[in-house]
Amino acid sequence: MNPVTEDRAQEPLTEYAHRLTHRLRAFDRRHPLLWDAHITGFWVTAALIDHVSGGWRHNAHNLDVPGWLLLILSLGLSIPLLWRRTHPRAVLATMALFALVNAWTGAALQAALLQLAVVYHIALRRPLRDLWWATALVIAPVLVSVARHGEGTWDQQIGSQLMSITVAVLIGVTVRTRRNYTEALEDRARRLETERDQQARLATAAERARIAREMHDILGHNLSVITGLADGGRYAAAKSPERAAQALDAIATTSRQALTELRRLLDVMREEEQHDQADLTPQPGLTDLDQLLDGVRSAGLPVRTTTHGSPTLPPGRQLTVYRVIQEALTNALKHAGAGATAEIELSYEDKGAVTVTITDTGDGSRTDGPSRDGRGLPGMRERTALYGGTLEAGPRPHSEQGWRVRLHLPEETPQ
Incomplete structure (x- = not known):
């Protein structure tokens, strides 16, 4: 008989003996x-x-x-x-x-x-x-x-x-x-x-922290847009009812987007098996910047962009750039004041390096400067630190009114 065949024939008997021995030992421990x-x-x-x-x-x-x-x-x-x-x-x-x-x-x-x-x-x-x-x-x-x-x-x-x-x-x-x-x-x-359980809990905590940042970025931006649209619609109602209706339509669209994002993120935090559906949703990238800027412009903040080089960034770096721009524009909508404008300059370099500068011309009349450094800037710094980058945020020089945020991500290092 083939040795392999013989071993397979004896395997059930071995398993039976093992189960019997295990039962005898268990009985011995109990009695x-x-x-x-x-x-x-x-x-x-x-x-x-x-x-x-x-x-x-x-x-x-x-x-x-x-x-x-x-x-x-x-x-x-x-x-x-x-x-x-x-x-x-x-x-x-x-x-x-x-x-x-x-x-x-x-x-x-x-x-x-x-x-x-x-x-x-x-x-x-x-x-x-x-x-x-x-x-x-x-x-x-x-x-x-x-x-x-x-x-x-x-x-x-x-x-x-x-x-x-x-x-x-x-x-x-x-x-x-x-x-x-x-x-x-x-x-x-x-x-x-x-x-393993500890690592799973740590991973869960890290994921919840990431989700909290996402909720802050998404909802904070959308609510700022809604606030800007509501303020603009109030002034337009008396002079141009058509502009007021457009503002209300934009508010409704932005609100629906905010609710959709909120539901999606809350689904991720559930402990049922809904993670797979949530994970299938792609994260925003550089291709979504136009849609983001359109929403900001419709809220009353003119934005001008300047791009140098070709954007060839991996998804993770694209998400970081997108969120930093989103947070900077959200702060501009909140604090820049009436008549302010914003400018975005993106400089793409080789091997994934990128420098982004977001400036606004606001006077900060709605709030004082330190309030800008709330929960948004720490989140941006955390994202930047993941790629060994630097983030600078503060008032522009006295000769230039407004606020500036500068992000720099260095070249990708091979693993």
Whole structure:
């Protein structure tokens, strides 16, 4: 048979054995006393059968041992196994007393070998230094038997017992090592899961912060446009009803856009599975600047643009440039005052470098200068810092009235 085919044929049996072992261990963890009682009952029954059937006579050095003493020795060498996992050292010391009597009388009951089960549990659960005195307790009856009854040589009897102890210890150490390794893997898996959850929470917090910036940029701009249109419509209502109607139409259109953007961003913040639909919406880029500028112009702020070079920026940099221009124009609509104008100068360089300068000629009569540096400018600086750029925002020189925002993104560095 092909080895691969043979392995596949044996795999279901292996899985079945693994599931069965897992269930037995789970039952043992839930009911340790019940499991220990079954194991102890099995060995007590085996010891009593050896006593009643007379099987002990095949190995005995003395066939005249009283029956009552044999019964006590059989029970004394088997019943303590009930506590072998919780108190292995006390159990071994108790069994060693009965083993010494067993060796001295010459009964040589096979139940004395159950001490090896206790040695196994000491190697499995106790510090390994406990094995020294445990070995001494198990070998002591052998020395007594050889000294009193003189059957076999010292090296044969002691060597055979040491070999049995070594096997029990090796099994216990092997199981202990594997158990520690499994626990270490489980602990590592738990820590990795905790770290994964922490990273997910951090990513969620970062995404919510990004969404908050987007909401500020979008809604702040649209509301500023609506405010400008409303102010213009109020003055136009008395002189030109047609211009007032156009202003109201523009207000309605801008309001609908703001509501659409708000709904989309709130959908992203929901914890249901609506993220995929929201992520499919493209972020604004340089191709959307014309639409942005048309909205600002309709709100009453004339804007003139000058472009140098060819715009070949990746989407992330385009979004940063778009949001900075949007925030600067929003501030101009809020604070520049009546009769102000704005100018945008874009200079595209090689390898993704770009410089954008937005200036307005406002007098700041609606508010004082420091109010401009609200929540919008920190958001613009955060976006700029993502690409190692610089952002300057402040009043123009005294000879030139107004406000200036200058963005510079350096060349893209290869990863």
